[in-house]
Each structure stands twice: as structure tokens, then as C-alpha cells.
Amino acid sequence: MTNILVVDDEIGIRELLSEILSDEGYSIATADNAAAARRALAAESFDLILLDIWMPDTDGVTLLKEWASKKQLSCPVIMMSGHATIETAVEATKYGALEFLEKPISMQKLLDAVHHGLEVHRRKELFAKYLPSDERPAPPPPIQPAPVPLPSFAVPGTDFVIDFNLPLKDVRETTEKAYLTAIMNHENCQMTRVAKRAGLERTHLYRKLKALAMEIPRSEKSREDEAAQEEDEASPEKTDAAQEFVS
Secondary structure, three states: OOOEEEEEOHHHHHHHHHHHHHHOOOOEEEEOOHHHHHHHHHHHOOOOOEEEEEOOOHHHHHHHHHHOOOOOOOOOOOOEOOOOOOHHHHHHHHOOOEEEOOOOOOHHHHHHHHHHHHHHHHHHHHHHHHHOHHHHOOOOOOOOOOOOOOOOOOOOOOOOOEEEOEEEEHHHHHHHHHHHHHHHHHHHHHHHHHHHOOOOOOOHHHHHHHHOOOOOOOOOHHHHHHHHHHHHOOOHHHHHHHHHHHO
């Protein structure tokens, strides 16, 4: 069965084109962005691709250029757009597009373009059979699937995100910062208890905070005690009373 890939970020257009072409007896695969189109092309071969130009992640012309430069295309590509300029259409043709359809696409124009594209594909394959073996076009190289990103997660109660896609050094530093921040919050910044929970001497804890460029916090009780001490030192009555007591 003839396989056609429809690439368009608008679900309404994807469904409409799929329904029309399915009724014509074609097997249809769809992709809503360039990443999905790459995966589809890596998974199976197609006889024709209908490719939208304006897409959110990577535009159709850039994707077509990528496929052409890597020699990953073995079938005709028909570009589609409702806002493209003549320059865009010319550029797409330069990189291998067979035709350009302007949206909204009438059913007859769509079917005519599809029939033309499939006929071109059929003739190219037929012609290739009669070429000497050393002149036959090489099959396109296998497309490597896009790498799947590793997990990342936010540490509750902190502003830190541990991202396994980063180098080990960065992940280790972020993890240490998140860990110390979490236990300082838990212990209300009472550093003796923080050091005990972390399994560190207080001096080692302060060195670690300094090495990580983290602010050394103080508990609310420490702040109140320091504020009270400053108030006592600034009070003239208490200073006079202290001097009389000494004298």
C-alpha cells in the first residue's frame, strides 16, 4: 500500500487531509511537528510527504533542508502553507520540494498534486532499476532517532532543579546545594543541628557552604538575640547603670 506522511501542526488540517487521502486508498501517517516527522521518517519509508512550512519548533523549509543535506529523502515532498511568499516557495524547490500548495487547499488540487508526486516517485524507482549498478542512487542512510532526554526534577522546598542532562560536576553541585538548603530549612537554620543531620563538624559545614558560594544563614532566635544585644548596648540608661555598678 502507498504510504504518505502528512506533517502539519494544525490538527484540523491533519485530520482533513488524512480523511481525504485515506478514502483514496492510501495509508496515512501524521506528525504535528518536526520532531515527530523525524521519528516517523526514521521508523518507516514513505512514497510521498506533505510538509507544512510554518510550524512551531522547526519550519518545514529548514526540515526539508536538513533531510536533503543528510540524504535522508527517498520520496518526493510537497510543501503546504497559507502565508508563504514566492521566495519561500523558490527556496523550498531549491532543496528538493516537488510542488507547493497554498492553503486552503481544494480537494482536486490536493489529489492532483498527490497523484503527480506518486507518479514521479514511481518513475524514479522504475528508472533506477535500469541503471548500471554503480550508477544507481544509494539508499538513504538510516536516520538515528532523536535522543530521549534524561529526567529532571525540582527539589520541594527549594529553588533547585536537578537535571540529569547536565555534566556530573554540575549535577553534584546542585544536589549538594539542594540538600543543604532543605535541611537548613527543616532545622530552622540552627547550624549545630544542621551539622549533626549532615554528619559534618560545624567548621566543615561552614567550609562546604563557602565552597558552594551559599550564604551562611542564621536562625530567627540568633537574630533576636543579636538585636536585643545591640539594643542593650545602644541604651544610655543601661549604660549609665552599668557604669554606676562598676564604680
